[in-house]
Amino acid sequence: MDKDIHEILKQYWGYDQFRPLQESIIRSVLAQQDTLALLPTGGGKSICFQVPALAREGCAIVISPLIALMSDQVENLKKAGIPAIALNSSLNASQRELALHNASNGYYKFIYLSPESLQSEKLLNRLSFLNVNFIVVDEAHCISQWGYDFRPPYLEIHKLRNIFPDCPMMALTATATEKVVQDIQDRLHFKDEAQVFRKSFVRPELAYNVLKTEDKWGQCKSLLDKVPGTALIYLRNRKGTMEVAQWLKHMGYQADFYHAGLSVAQRQVKQRAWIENECRIMVCTNAFGMGIDKPDVRLVIHLDLPDSLEAYFQEAGRAARDGAKAWSFVLVGPSDVAQLKQKFLASFPKREDIVRVYRALLNHLQIGIGSAEGSQYDFDLSVFCQQYRLGPQQVIQALEILNKEAILEFNIQGRYHSLLHLKADRRTLYDYQLRNPAMDRILKVLLRSYGGLDLDYSRIDENLIARRINSSTYKIKKALKEMQGHGLVDYLEAGETGSIALLQDRQHFKELNLSEEFIEKRKAELLARIQAVIDFVMKDETCRLKTLLAYFGEKITEDCGTCDVCRRKRSQGKPSNCAGTMEKALRKQAYKFEDLIALCPNQAQAKEQIRQWLATEKIRIEGELIFMNF
Numbered sequence: 001m002d003k004d005i006h007e008i009l010k011q012y013w014g015y016d017q018f019r020p021l022q023e024s025i026i027r028s029v030l031a032q033q034d035t036l037a038l039l040p041t042g043g044g045k046s047i048c049f050q051v052p053a054l055a056r057e058g059c060a061i062v063i064s065p066l067i068a069l070m071s072d073q074v075e076n077l078k079k080a081g082i083p084a085i086a087l088n089s090s091l092n093a094s095q096r097e098l099a100l101h102n103a104s105n106g107y108y109k110f111i112y113l114s115p116e117s118l119q120s121e122k123l124l125n126r127l128s129f130l131n132v133n134f135i136v137v138d139e140a141h142c143i144s145q146w147g148y149d150f151r152p153p154y155l156e157i158h159k160l161r162n163i164f165p166d167c168p169m170m171a172l173t174a175t176a177t178e179k180v181v182q183d184i185q186d187r188l189h190f191k192d193e194a195q196v197f198r199k200s201f202v203r204p205e206l207a208y209n210v211l212k213t214e215d216k217w218g219q220c221k222s223l224l225d226k227v228p229g230t231a232l233i234y235l236r237n238r239k240g241t242m243e244v245a246q247w248l249k250h251m252g253y254q255a256d257f258y259h260a261g262l263s264v265a266q267r268q269v270k271q272r273a274w275i276e277n278e279c280r281i282m283v284c285t286n287a288f289g290m291g292i293d294k295p296d297v298r299l300v301i302h303l304d305l306p307d308s309l310e311a312y313f314q315e316a317g318r319a320a321r322d323g324a325k326a327w328s329f330v331l332v333g334p335s336d337v338a339q340l341k342q343k344f345l346a347s348f349p350k351r352e353d354i355v356r357v358y359r360a361l362l363n364h365l366q367i368g369i370g371s372a373e374g375s376q377y378d379f380d381l382s383v384f385c386q387q388y389r390l391g392p393q394q395v396i397q398a399l400e401i402l403n404k405e406a407i408l409e410f411n412i413q414g415r416y417h418s419l420l421h422l423k424a425d426r427r428t429l430y431d432y433q434l435r436n437p438a439m440d441r442i443l444k445v446l447l448r449s450y451g452g453l454d455l456d457y458s459r460i461d462e463n464l465i466a467r468r469i470n471s472s473t474y475k476i477k478k479a480l481k482e483m484q485g486h487g488l489v490d491y492l493e494a495g496e497t498g499s500i501a502l503l504q505d506r507q508h509f510k511e512l513n514l515s516e517e518f519i520e521k522r523k524a525e526l527l528a529r530i531q532a533v534i535d536f537v538m539k540d541e542t543c544r545l546k547t548l549l550a551y552f553g554e555k556i557t558e559d560c561g562t563c564d565v566c567r568r569k570r571s572q573g574k575p576s577n578c579a580g581t582m583e584k585a586l587r588k589q590a591y592k593f594e595d596l597i598a599l600c601p602n603q604a605q606a607k608e609q610i611r612q613w614l615a616t617e618k619i620r621i622e623g624e625l626i627f628m629n630f
Helices: 007-011 020-028 044-056 067-077 093-104 115-119 120-128 152-154 159-161 178-187 218-225 238-250 262-273 309-316 336-347 351-364 382-386 392-404 426-435 437-449 462-468 473-485 516-538 544-551 564-571 578-586 593-597 603-616
Strands: 035-038 059-063 084-087 108-111 132-137 169-173 195-198 206-212 230-234 255-258 281-284 298-303 325-330 376-379 408-411 418-422 459-462 488-493 499-501 619-622 625-630
Touching: 007 020, 007 044, 020 035, 020 044, 020 195, 035 108, 044 059, 044 132, 044 169, 067 084, 067 108, 067 459, 067 544, 093 120, 093 418, 093 488, 108 115, 115 120, 115 152, 120 159, 152 159, 169 178, 206 544, 206 564, 218 238, 218 298, 218 325, 238 255, 238 281, 255 262, 298 309, 309 516, 309 544, 325 516, 336 516, 351 382, 351 392, 351 516, 382 392, 392 408, 392 516, 426 437, 437 462, 437 473, 459 462, 462 473, 473 488, 516 544, 544 564, 564 578, 578 593, 578 603, 578 625, 593 603, 603 619
Parallel strands: 035 169, 035 195, 059 108, 059 132, 084 108, 132 169, 206 325, 230 281, 230 298, 255 281, 298 325
Antiparallel strands: 376 499, 408 499, 418 459, 418 488, 619 625
């Protein structure tokens, strides 16, 4: 019998009720129906599959293409006391074997896999022995050739349906056109009674704006002065983040910078300071933000044009998650469009560039003939680029194509936290503690502070352990390495090094199996995405929200009333939507609620606008009448 989903929501997430559509999606999959959910960024997708998986016996298999997002979700589940694992290239051989052993014993509730891993018959065979209750496909648009990020390995997901024929499948994505929606269902072999749920991308609390200016830094300062509260400023290059943050500090703001080139310790400190409001403004590249759910961001500024509307929508969407008013601004300089096009042409690799990167990888990592599928290697992107004089963006583009062609899987993030697994049994451990009193104190703190070390790899904090026994972090790390040498633990220290894993037996670079058609398709796809960004910032006649939603396949009849286009129309005496109509009316006289919403053809939007105005105290209610606060 399934557990109560509301009790699960309260127990693990602390919420009393679900967001709109979440409960319907959950009940659909619990009723054994294949389910497709389209929810925007920040719409609570993960709860839609995590709650039903916890309500039922067995585990859920989650397919996701993003290693960073997998790792983040796994750690959040572990913090909530829910066993989970991500089987991807960030695991070494011993971690993977332990994870599969634990999975076969029913230890995990969630097993995250990359789509590329499903091409391994060995892995599929191991999975076939598990008690699986749901199959979840995240970023499901990747399965469609008409989606914006088609990944051929997603076409292998149907193999799971053959292994688990009675398991319902849930597919999740933030954006999909009608054509992609149907293609997702066809390629995942959805049953006839499949359910499709859509949530509108309209977020009335978030205003999208484009400002054309020759003084972007000055405009940025002006916006920071006008909009109080936490802010994010996005740039494309690392040097720019440092320069802008330094300038803002000089101007008296609490600001810091963040990019992927910082050490793990630096990133942790900066991220924590921003989340805890010790730093108001984070100036960052797109390396910042993945998995961060800070509710009170009031302002997001793009000082450089984003690479795609998908990236922009996600980054802007990090504001206003508490439902209060927030603003997003893209600042456009005279040469920005030309620079964006030039960057695209310079960074996209040709086939010979991809082969060059692959050949350099073989040499750099010393991957010899006969290296088999699943072989894993440490990988430092910056060292690799310096050694072979390659640009980071060009290398990443090449790695993405090699990844999508299921040749390798890569993770350039490094490991933010140290991991530890207790390998010795209790008797061996007890004997070791008796013989080594100094180690005894460390082991006792480890066992008291972290549960399940004997079952799985767990995050540990050497600084915390050092404080608890009045020692130094250096001595704790040295002791853990000594224990590892004695075979008591497997200790993986946090570090900058990422990883690369072969998804096929090593290929000779001259015989590298690359699809010319796929490379050209990806180039055309990226060019179309850049053109969409250019159209969004350069065309000033259409409501920004309308333009954004049209790109993602959603049509609205009313303008948003809050973007720069709508505000300009209103200032010219041309109210563009029901918000403008109601505001103009209220400036003349007070209205009853029913009379005010009757002014608009879309009464649902009118009610939402009134709710927003009340929240921001733009209007007040006295008796039966609504007044504008002038």
